[in-house]
Each structure stands twice: as structure tokens, then as C-alpha cells.
Amino acid sequence: MSPPGPVDSIDLQEQRARLAALDVPDVVHELGRLAPTGRAVAFRLLDKGRAVEVFEDLDPALQAELVASLQGEAASIFGALDPDDRAALLDEVPAGVARRLLAALAPDERVATASLLGYPEGSAGRRMSPEVVAVHVGTTVGATIDRVRAAGEDAETVYLVPVVGDGLRVEGVVSLRRLVLSDPATPVEDVMTSPATTVHATDDAEDAANVVRDGGFVGVPVVDGEDRLVGVLTVDDAMRVLEAEDDEDSARTGGTEPLRRPYLSVSVLGLVRSRVVWLLMLIVAASLTVGVQSYFEDELAQVVALALFVPLLIGTGGNAGSQAATTVVRASAVGDVRTGDVARVVGREMLTGLLLGITLAVVGVGPAILVAGPQIGVVLALTVVAVCTLATTVGSSVPLLAKRVGIDPAIVSAPFISTFVDTTGLIVYFSIAKAVLGI
Structure with a gap:
């Protein structure tokens, strides 16, 4: 069934029902077609859990507009985002709003988000997730799976597990598939891929995304200047980077600046x-x-x-x-x-x-x-x-x-x-x- 047309001209109950019938990508598409006021009204009709999913997929410029209209609701939605998505949003909102949003975060989430903001704009560090499940090189496969089960709910991905040595230096990576198919008593060192392909947090985000794409990885560990693990760049974030760069190149090749948001919202x-x-x-x-x-x-x-x-x-x-x-x-x-x-x-x-x-x-x-x-x-x-x-x-x-x-x-x-x-x-x-x- 094709998505319905824009929803800003029908009553609220019908709006709610029509939005509920759409998948998240279709809701994102519809919101991008609306004027700012209609977009804010439609967004408020979404269930909270679904609203967070939709908000995550919106362009940062549209997120910033919604934050300005949501007022008290903005803090809870902001807190539900991943740190890399928060960092992208904070680049779009005024400094005063950014400070209020950061102040409303739990201390550990505030630290995680602030750590990303410390990296240069356009770098891999801004697009990585610091929430990563990593295990020591001396761990067994069984203990690694237990670690994934315990901490995986808060991690960006569990399909790639970095294996670190002393000082959090990356020794290798192991896929969830390899873990599941291996004997629990086997040392993880015996099943990991080493040396691991990594990118540096200060690398250009497009270059880092190309590493993920060209290698066919589900993600790559991100390391600092001393090769210590600081996060992971997942394939979905890498594809977003490449899509944005492709849009920018296409626009400038045609003699315009990139819009960075849906056409009808401009x-x-x-x-x-x-x-x-x-x-x-x-x-x-x-x-x-x-x-x-x-x-x-x-x-x-x-x-x-x-x-x-x-x-x-x-x-x-x-x-x-x-x-x-x-x-x-x-x-x-x-x-x-x-x-x-x-x-x-x-x-x-x-x-x-x-x-x-x-x-x-x-x-x-x-x-x-x-x-x-x-x-x-x-x-x-x-x-x-x-x-x-x-x-x-x-x-x-x-x-x-x-x-x-x-x-x-x-x-x-x-x-x-x-x-x-x-x-x-x-x-x-x-x-x-x-x-x-x-x-």
C-alpha cells in the first residue's frame, strides 16, 4: 500500500491513525513534506517509543526545528538518542538550547556525548558511538557471549566485538556469528580476526566511512592517537556519512549548495x-x-x-x-x-x-x-x-x-x-x- 499524502489537512484522530499505519521510514518521509507547524503537530501524535525512532531518522536540521517546538518533551527525546545522534543535533541548535539539553542528561550520558563533541567537526570521532561492547584478549568465547548479553542492550552494535589488550589497545575483532559457532571454552584470541581494521577518531568521516564500505564491515573500531579503543563506527552511520557526502557533491557539481534537508521543508x-x-x-x-x-x-x-x-x-x-x-x-x-x-x-x-x-x-x-x-x-x-x-x-x-x-x-x-x-x-x-x- 502506498503511503498517504501529507497529513496536515485532516483532523487529529485521523492523522494519528494514518501515521500509526506507516512504517518509520514512511513517517520520516511524510514529516519532511510538512511545514514546521504541521510537522510539530504530527510528531506529537506519535507514541513515545515510535517518536524516538522517527526522531533518530530525521535530518539534524528538522530535529533542531522540532526541539524548538517540543519544549519540555525535547529533553526526554534527546536523552533517548545515541550519543552520535545527539552530537549531530547539537551542531544544529543554538548554544543556549544545547547547554540545556546537555544539562538534562544523566551524568554518564552527558560524558559520552561531550566526548564526541571534543573531536573536530566532520571527523570519525563525531560519528562513532562510544557505547561499545569490548572484551579483553584473555577472555573465553563463553565469557564474551555473557558480556554481550549483559552490556549489549546499551551498545550501538553487538555484531562486532573489539578485543583489547592492556591499555585498551585493539588486538583484534570477533563477529557475533563466530562467537555463537565457537566452543564456549575456546579463548577469544583463537577466533578473533587480527590485526583488526581500525580508523582514528580524527580521520575524516568520509574516509572512515569508505573503510567500512570497501571492507564490507558491519563496523570498525575507532581508536585515539595511542591506538586505544574509544568507540565504533557502524555500517549504518557510515552509510549516512557517504549519503550526505554524495548529496553534497551532486549539489555542488550542479552549481548549488546542498539543502541538507527534504526539499519541501526548505x-x-x-x-x-x-x-x-x-x-x-x-x-x-x-x-x-x-x-x-x-x-x-x-x-x-x-x-x-x-x-x-x-x-x-x-x-x-x-x-x-x-x-x-x-x-x-x-x-x-x-x-x-x-x-x-x-x-x-x-x-x-x-x-x-x-x-x-x-x-x-x-x-x-x-x-x-x-x-x-x-x-x-x-x-x-x-x-x-x-x-x-x-x-x-x-x-x-x-x-x-x-x-x-x-x-x-x-x-x-x-x-x-x-x-x-x-x-x-x-x-x-x-x-x-x-x-x-x-x-
Whole structure:
């Protein structure tokens, strides 16, 4: 059965019944479609246990809005969250609200949450859970299972159990499946996987999430600078990190800022703010193209037919550059390409651009000759080859060079590369025209 439509226009009893019939993900989806007031009303209609589940799955920005409207109820819901979810929410609410929410926590929960807030924003330490079941390397399988039963209710996951030595240093990990299938008297050291794959709390959260995904792990232990266990990054939290990064890259590749919340919950002014700065920057960049055309105004006056193909060349170069940039940014995001691969990537894309340019030139030279004559056809063919080669070279190298100096590749990808290629492509076009036509 498909989920019902938005619920802010029906009476409260029917609202309650319709929300109760939905799974948690569907409730989260419906709340994201509502205006803030309707969202708060609908959320209050949920049973307390279900409300906590729904709240955990909401985007942090929507959580912050609900906290502002829930008042006295916010503290109990905040206390029911996992420490990593609390840390994400506290980044969204005003400092005064954050202090009140922390003060209402039980002392041990406050310490656990505050420990995460001590790590840099965007780090693995902010996204890990400090609530982890760990056992000493000298423990038996039976004792480990008893430990999981005793402490597992409060842990983020019991499917992965870190095995630690002296000083809480991680010696290995053991899966719950391996524990259940092993003899209870067997030392856990004999069934654990060692050495364990770990990430550091100060590592970038995206890099740590890639470790979880690429290794196919249900989670990885998180360690501090002295390799002591401080938490665990689970696969669900890792996937959330990667999804957020993918949304951010997709938005910036398209020339906008990420919304970080459901579309229908964003105000029109919010949509404007996410786009206007990029458009202003691109207008400034595009003015270079106008400057190039003005510089070659005399050449255009002598051979008016050159102007006919300017839109075609601009579109072709911009598209070729955007294709290369998008491909490389994505390959970099999933770890297929690293910053040290710049030379290999540029070489491949340069050859790709050359072959694409030759193909397009062969296809397009005939119509160009029919429209503007053989000389213009030659100019156009040479320019298409040069522009495609230039576009794929720039489109592949700029994102990797940006990443090497610590800039998000998506910021300098498709829109800026397209504008840059437009400008340089026109310079190439008019330079070739001057040489071939003798103007």
C-alpha cells in the first residue's frame, strides 16, 4: 500500500491513525513534506517509543526545528538518542538550547556525548558511538557471549566485538556469528580476526566511512592517537556519512549548495540562498567569455560566419569538460582514483578528448562546409578537436589538484570548468581562424 499524502489537512484522530499505519521510514518521509507547524503537530501524535525512532531518522536540521517546538518533551527525546545522534543535533541548535539539553542528561550520558563533541567537526570521532561492547584478549568465547548479553542492550552494535589488550589497545575483532559457532571454552584470541581494521577518531568521516564500505564491515573500531579503543563506527552511520557526502557533491557539481534537508521543508528564501552565490560567481566568470568575443570583434566583422558556430563550440567544450569532471569526482569519491594518479588520469582523459574531438569533427565538418564553406569547415574541425582535448584535460586535472590542496573537488567541478573551457575554447577558435583564414 502506498503511503498517504501529507497529513496536515485532516483532523487529529485521523492523522494519528494514518501515521500509526506507516512504517518509520514512511513517517520520516511524510514529516519532511510538512511545514514546521504541521510537522510539530504530527510528531506529537506519535507514541513515545515510535517518536524516538522517527526522531533518530530525521535530518539534524528538522530535529533542531522540532526541539524548538517540543519544549519540555525535547529533553526526554534527546536523552533517548545515541550519543552520535545527539552530537549531530547539537551542531544544529543554538548554544543556549544545547547547554540545556546537555544539562538534562544523566551524568554518564552527558560524558559520552561531550566526548564526541571534543573531536573536530566532520571527523570519525563525531560519528562513532562510544557505547561499545569490548572484551579483553584473555577472555573465553563463553565469557564474551555473557558480556554481550549483559552490556549489549546499551551498545550501538553487538555484531562486532573489539578485543583489547592492556591499555585498551585493539588486538583484534570477533563477529557475533563466530562467537555463537565457537566452543564456549575456546579463548577469544583463537577466533578473533587480527590485526583488526581500525580508523582514528580524527580521520575524516568520509574516509572512515569508505573503510567500512570497501571492507564490507558491519563496523570498525575507532581508536585515539595511542591506538586505544574509544568507540565504533557502524555500517549504518557510515552509510549516512557517504549519503550526505554524495548529496553534497551532486549539489555542488550542479552549481548549488546542498539543502541538507527534504526539499519541501526548505523555504523559497532557502532555495534562493543555496543558488544565488553560485550564479553570481558564474556570471562573473562568464563575463570573460564576453571579453574574449569583444577582443576578437574585428575578426568576427571580417568573417561573420565565425559567429554562427560560437554556441556550438561553447556547448561542446563545456559538456566535454563537465563529463570528465563528473566522472573523476565520482571516481575520487569512491576511492577508484587518488591524488597521486593525476598524471595517469590526465593522460587517459587527454586521449579520450582527442578521440571524441576527432569523432565529432568527422561528423560535423560536412554540414559546416555546406553552411559556411570549406575553410570554415576546416577551422571548425580543428577547433572541435582542440577544444575537446582541452576540456577533458582540464576537467580531469582540476578536481584532483583541488583535492590535493584540501579543496572539495565538487566546488571547482562542472560549472567552473565549463566556464573556463568556454573562454579558452573561444581563444583557440579565433586563433585557429586567424591562422587558417589569414585574417
